[in-house]
Amino acid sequence: MSSDKAHAAEISLERAHPSYVGIWVWLVLLMVAGVLASRLPLDHSAVVTLIFAIAAVKAGLVALYYMGLRFERGVIYAMALVPLALVVMLTFLLLPDFVFHHH
Amino acid sequence: MEAIATLPGAAAAHRGKVGIWWFLASEIMVFGGLIASYIISRMGGPGWEAEAHHLSVPLASLNTLILLTSSLTMVLACAAAERRDLGGVRTYLLCTIVLGLAFLGIKAFEYSGKIAAGILPGSAPFWSFYYTMTGLHGLHVLAGIVVNTLFFLGAAKVVRHPHRVEMGGLYWHFVDVVWIFLFPLLYLA
Numbered sequence: 260m261s262s263d264k265a266h267a268a269e270i271s272l273e274r275a276h277p278s279y280v281g282i283w284v285w286l287v288l289l290m291v292a293g294v295l296a297s298r299l300p301l302d303h304s305a306v307v308t309l310i311f312a313i314a315a316v317k318a319g320l321v322a323l324y325y326m327g328l329r330f331e332r333g334v335i336y337a338m339a340l341v342p343l344a345l346v347v348m349l350t351f352l353l354l355p356d357f358v359f360h361h362h
Numbered sequence: 363m364e365a366i367a368t369l370p371g372a373a374a375a376h377r378g379k380v381g382i383w384w385f386l387a388s389e390i391m392v393f394g395g396l397i398a399s400y401i402i403s404r405m406g407g408p409g410w411e412a413e414a415h416h417l418s419v420p421l422a423s424l425n426t427l428i429l430l431t432s433s434l435t436m437v438l439a440c441a442a443a444e445r446r447d448l449g450g451v452r453t454y455l456l457c458t459i460v461l462g463l464a465f466l467g468i469k470a471f472e473y474s475g476k477i478a479a480g481i482l483p484g485s486a487p488f489w490s491f492y493y494t495m496t497g498l499h500g501l502h503v504l505a506g507i508v509v510n511t512l513f514f515l516g517a518a519k520v521v522r523h524p525h526r527v528e529m530g531g532l533y534w535h536f537v538d539v540v541w542i543f544l545f546p547l548l549y550l551a
Binding site for chain 1: 387398546
């Protein structure tokens with residue numbers, strides 16, 4: 260009976276973990292997609308948008324499944340997302356001064 | 363609001379996780395500030411594409427594959443620690459360490475080629491950013507290798523306290539995430 264409980268606990272633990280190798284396969288495919296996207300005969304800003312969108316998906320997969328953010332909540336999520344939001348804000352707030360300024 | 367980490371029932375594992383995420387939050391600001399500066403500077407002036415053509419996309423792609431694979435072996439080491447699998451912990455940690463060293467080896471090869479060609483941090487703003495961002499990232503990889511080596515040497519203790527390698531894993535995956543953005547930023551864009 261105790262071995263059945265141990266076995267059930269082991270299965271439960273395995274179900275709690277995603278397929279790490281499956282995630283890795285997706286990461287590699289996305290990496291290849293990003294390299295190929297950089298070679299597309301498109302407008303430069305479209306290419307840049309595409310490769311950074313791919314990078315964001317890769318980062319999301321690592322954060323959600325390898326770093327376990329998918330199974331966290333509350334303060335852990337806040338510590339991951341608030342600095343990210345601040346960095347994005349910083350970038351956009353500086354754009355008018357350095358990129359779009361008029362002499 | 364009572365700080366959760368100081369509640370009497372808070373496990374050491376949770377306090378450690380909150381601590382490491384607090385550290386990673388500060389690291390996001392460090393690398394985020396550098397990346398924001400690079401994006402602003404590059405959008406604000408011409409000529410950066412010409413400099414970036416000196417970089418090797420195949421080498422950087424290999425490095426990206428190495429770091430992604432090291433994230434896999436690191437998370438497998440954490441899973442092995444949860445299962446109290448000492449052999450698995452040692453195997454996967456060793457793989458992570460070797461892959462990290464391979465990443466740094468390729469980076470050193472890239473740097474030496476650039477330096478031999480006279481491309482130094484002061485050569486152009488692009489190279490100043492390149493050396494600073496990849497150099498800082500490389501130091502973080504080195505620190506992660508040191509921590510993982512300590513875990514490897516004390517693997518018997520790690521399987522009794524699996525949350526420790528989980529915290530090391532969080533740091534290692536963060537270093538991987540930074541490279542996931544540096545790779546397209548410097549080599550592809």
